[in-house]
Amino acid sequence: MDQSEPSTDKKELIFRAALRLFNANGFDRTPTSQISREAGVATGTLFHYFETKEELINALYLRCKDSMLREVMAGFDKAVPFRAGLRRVYGNLIAWAINNSGEYLFFQQFSNSTLIGDKTRETGREKFGPLLDILDEGVRQDLIKTVQPDYLLYLISGMVMSTTGYLLDHPEKQRDEGFLEQSFGMLWDSIRQ
Amino acid sequence: MDQSEPSTDKKELIFRAALRLFNANGFDRTPTSQISREAGVATGTLFHYFETKEELINALYLRCKDSMLREVMAGFDKAVPFRAGLRRVYGNLIAWAINNSGEYLFFQQFSNSTLIGDKTRETGREKFGPLLDILDEGVRQDLIKTVQPDYLLYLISGMVMSTTGYLLDHPEKQRDEGFLEQSFGMLWDSIRQ
DNA sequence: CCATAAACCGACTGGTCAGTCAATACCCAC
DNA sequence: GTGGGTATTGACTGACCAGTCGGTTTATGG
Numbered sequence: 383m384d385q386s387e388p389s390t391d392k393k394e395l396i397f398r399a400a401l402r403l404f405n406a407n408g409f410d411r412t413p414t415s416q417i418s419r420e421a422g423v424a425t426g427t428l429f430h431y432f433e434t435k436e437e438l439i440n441a442l443y444l445r446c447k448d449s450m451l452r453e454v455m456a457g458f459d460k461a462v463p464f465r466a467g468l469r470r471v472y473g474n475l476i477a478w479a480i481n482n483s484g485e486y487l488f489f490q491q492f493s494n495s496t497l498i499g500d501k502t503r504e505t506g507r508e509k510f511g512p513l514l515d516i517l518d519e520g521v522r523q524d525l526i527k528t529v530q531p532d533y534l535l536y537l538i539s540g541m542v543m544s545t546t547g548y549l550l551d552h553p554e555k556q557r558d559e560g561f562l563e564q565s566f567g568m569l570w571d572s573i574r575q
Numbered sequence: 576m577d578q579s580e581p582s583t584d585k586k587e588l589i590f591r592a593a594l595r596l597f598n599a600n601g602f603d604r605t606p607t608s609q610i611s612r613e614a615g616v617a618t619g620t621l622f623h624y625f626e627t628k629e630e631l632i633n634a635l636y637l638r639c640k641d642s643m644l645r646e647v648m649a650g651f652d653k654a655v656p657f658r659a660g661l662r663r664v665y666g667n668l669i670a671w672a673i674n675n676s677g678e679y680l681f682f683q684q685f686s687n688s689t690l691i692g693d694k695t696r697e698t699g700r701e702k703f704g705p706l707l708d709i710l711d712e713g714v715r716q717d718l719i720k721t722v723q724p725d726y727l728l729y730l731i732s733g734m735v736m737s738t739t740g741y742l743l744d745h746p747e748k749q750r751d752e753g754f755l756e757q758s759f760g761m762l763w764d765s766i767r768q
Numbered sequence: 769c770c771a772t773a774a775a776c777c778g779a780c781t782g783g784t785c786a787g788t789c790a791a792t793a794c795c796c797a798c
Numbered sequence: 799g800t801g802g803g804t805a806t807t808g809a810c811t812g813a814c815c816a817g818t819c820g821g822t823t824t825a826t827g828g
Binding site: 405409533540544545574 | 683725757762765
Binding site: 606 | 788
């Protein structure tokens with residue numbers, strides 16, 4: 383119950399080990415035996431907390447999703463001008479991905495994996511709900527191009543992922559505010575009216 | 576040797592079965608036994624042509640890469656104005672992905688897989704060489720923003736992938752020239768000076 | 769101090785799969 | 799036709815791994 387002492391919480395240890403190993407070797411090349419060894423627990427303990435390996439993966443996904451959601455909309459204010467609001471969300475998203483690169487990479491791997499079920503995929507869409515609302519508002523205010531909002535979402539996701547990928551490959555740019563501003567400028571130019 | 580009768584070419588049959596099954600179930604959830612059964616050959620035959628499963632995957636990757644390369648630069652002419660040239664390559668890329676969605680999806684899965692080696696990843700980069708040259712030229716002519724060309728490449732790849740993903744999810748848009756033009760317009764707006 | 773339940777352990781099992789191999793079919797040159 | 803190489807077969811093996819289970823420790827409350 384107490385979140386302030388997670389280092390002895392075995393479930394937490396399992397999550398961390400799994401995240402590290404999944405990113406290093408992929409789901410199928412990471413035996414549960416290795417996860418439990420790395421977490422310092424017995425195999426049985428892992429299966430005490432998670433019924434199957436797949437359930438562990440899905441639980442980890444939800445955990446990552448929550449971690450992201452918590453940050454993405456932070457400090458967003460509807461009253462603020464549209465472009466500035468979008469800029470805020472953009473910065474939040476990229477900051478989260480860089481500060482939680484493990485979670486981010488796992489996210490990517492999971493999304494592209496064939497073991498993701500329709501239900502989980504759908505839930506994944508929901509997380510973009512708030513962002514879709516923002517875009518709708520932009521279209522209504524005639525600030526951005528009249529395009530299907532869900533295509534906009536595809537496009538923006540792609541641009542954010544590209545930028546994140548670039549920043550993870552070029553860490554020296556991560557603290558470069560000018561670069562972030564320029565990259566957002568490019569995103570803005572592509573969608574603005 | 577004769578490519579006109581590939582239906583009896585077992586290697587070809589194996590490639591096709593593997594592509595289909597990898598896309599449906601992923602690499603690790605596709606046993607070689609299933610590939611060979613689907614291809615109508617014995618397990619031994621598969622291993623006669625490919626030393627290991629991993630070699631099969633890599634060979635398939637190279638095959639897809641070649642298929643793409645063959646089309647992407649088709650009809651490209653340095654003499655043509657910059658924007659038009661880029662538009663051509665853009666259209667080629669998306670057309671290839673749509674007409675070869677199996678290859679395209681495999682490509683994605685392979686790129687995000689942890690089993691891709693550094694050597695193969697490097698070779699993958701090379702394939703964008705010609706595109707990098709085009710972008711360099713655009714920067715030199717002051718037609719597009721002064722950004723690191725390799726960031727441009729990340730960004731454009733992301734936008735192309737987004738658009739392709741959208742088109743695969745919304746087939747009714749695939750023959751919509753207006754949509755293609757608009758999506759290129761957005762790409763162009765994001766990079767133009 | 770005891771009782772009870774939950775957490776935890778790790779040897780073990782049943783099944784799966786990449787890759788082998790010995791045997792057979794096919795092909796072509798001489 | 800005969801010798802030698804290549805293609806093809808599929809039963810088989812050895813390794814590996816998800817998940818089980820019987821038993822032990824720890825935490826809690828009476």
